[in-house]
Amino acid sequence: MNPAVLAIVSVLAGVLVGAGGVYAFMVSERKRGHVDEPVPTIGDGAAEVLSVVGRGYVVVDSTNGVVKANPSAYAYGLIRGHSLVHEELRSIADRVRRDGVVEEAQFELPRTPLGGASIVVFVRAAALGDEFILLLADDRTEVTRTEAVRNDFVANVSHELKTPVGAISLLSEAIDDAADDEEAVRRFAKRLFIEAKRLSALVQDIIELSRLQGTNVVIKGQRVSIDAVISEAIDRNTMSAEAKSITIRAGRPLGAYVHADAEQITMGLRNLIDNAIRYSPAGTTVGVGARLVDGVVTVSVTDQGPGISPEDQERIFERFYRVDAARSRQTGGTGLGLSIVKHVFTNHGGDVTVWSHEGQGSTFTVRLPQMDESAVADENEREMP
Known part of the structure; x- marks a missing residue:
């Protein structure tokens, strides 16, 4: 005792x-x-x-x-x-x-x-x-819950890693067996590259999620322009959008600031835009808009994709949950993107919600408290020479 x-x-x-x-x-x-x-x-x-x-x-x-x-x-x-x-x-x-x-x-x-x-x-x-x-x-409620989440996460990670690792192993053997067949080697090599890229993305998302859980935003946060974050998140998705002939249309600058880790919320918005691009048909538009209401900064990402059923909307922010597992693998999704989004904005005292209707696309909305204007003014004065 x-x-x-x-x-x-x-x-x-x-x-x-x-x-x-x-x-x-x-x-x-x-x-x-x-x-x-x-x-x-x-x-x-x-x-x-x-x-x-x-x-x-x-x-x-x-x-x-x-x-x-x-x-x-x-x-x-x-x-x-x-x-x-x-x-x-x-x-x-x-x-x-x-x-x-x-x-x-x-x-x-x-x-x-x-x-x-x-x-x-x-x-x-x-x-x-x-x-x-x-x-x-x-x-012991929180301790027990955290332990259960950790065990579930480890089990899910192990399961998710098996697929690309197993595929890479089999493809390597296939390339070796087809060494004399140049066309087969090219085909297997292309598939090998896809699986390796998927494995790399999965490992990166796991690292990001782990890093998020250990970051204290209160201590590391600073004054961040929401317009700069939106612009950076869009820039990081430009190439993938162009590859599908998708136009990313941004709204007017908001001129608002939040107290945040700039890299984290950029990553969160980048994941939302990336998700919209992955599930949107070629030639469509992804919209990104921001507004300020009663001291709350709201950023919405809208796509013209297939939409999400009400049942799936309740679970899409869970780790490794996929609405359509087969399609997610085809698009290169890891199943962690929206979970990372939720962690990012929850850590910043905000939240993320989704509106969607099957056949009519989806709109993901994140909210963050606006940084106090007097604090912004004080910081501006300190930055002046």
């Missing part, structure tokens, strides 16, 4: 043993009709120790009635009124009371009576004196 927890339990045990003795004496006296005072609660000394525990705690009596608890325990949804809400917690308290042995367990519990949202808590239970049980609860 954690030494810090043992120390806390030991101190509380000393305080509460005395309380337990008084409690037993008063019960005995009450049975003989000598006193009418109510059963005592935890003394001030124990309350002071509990106040510095740094986690959710509940102290229950012999009937699992709540004697004392801190706000965290209520926030976790462990208590309602003066009772433990969950049978799992009552059971662990009963076992400790019966066996006198410290128990530890992790539970996923509903946070409200209506179900829905749940919380993952790691609970340590120990006896305090003869009458009380202490339950210490750590909120």
Whole structure:
């Protein structure tokens, strides 16, 4: 058991043993009709120790009635009124009371009576004196979620890497076997180049996503012109647009600034424009427009592609999710582009949404808070010679 927890339990045990003795004496006296005072609660000394525990705690009596608890325990949804809400917690308290042995367990519990949202808590239970049980609860919800996301990500990456790596291996063997057939060698070499390019794009997206998750925008951010970002994102997609005879049409300059990592939001918008180009028919137009409303900078990217069904719209920002896996492979998509977009703008205190109708194209919209104008003026003054 954690030494810090043992120390806390030991101190509380000393305080509460005395309380337990008084409690037993008063019960005995009450049975003989000598006193009418109510059963005592935890003394001030124990309350002071509990106040510095740094986690959710509940102290229950012999009937699992709540004697004392801190706000965290209520926030976790462990208590309602003066009772433990969950049978799992009552059971662990009963076992400790019966066996006198410290128990530890992790539970996923509903946070409200209506179900829905749940919380993952790691609970340590120990006896305090003869009458009380202490339950210490750590909120492990975010840790558990992050671990699940990481495991899922690793599994997905492994699966996605198998396809291009396997294809490269097979194509290499085919080229070797067809060494005397010049036409076959050219055909296999061309396919090999495509798979190698796809593998390179996938690895690059994985690196970018990993880098995004470790970047603190608050610290690294600076004043960034949204017009400059849009222009740079369009420039980075010019060649791919020209290859499909697609016109990228930009709206008028906005003249607004945001607090951001310029490279990150450029990458986010570049991915949106690239996605629009990939799924648009040749000879169509991709529109990029910006506007400022109530202190929020909004940038929209509109295409004339096939559109996205309502079911798919709910999942397109998930890692490796593809509306049409076969088509995505044909266009060279990695399945990470929109996930990167979501991470970029969420990290900047913004968001990304999609409007789409099958057969009518799609519009992806990102929003960012405008940088405070007084901050911009101050920075301009500092930059003057």
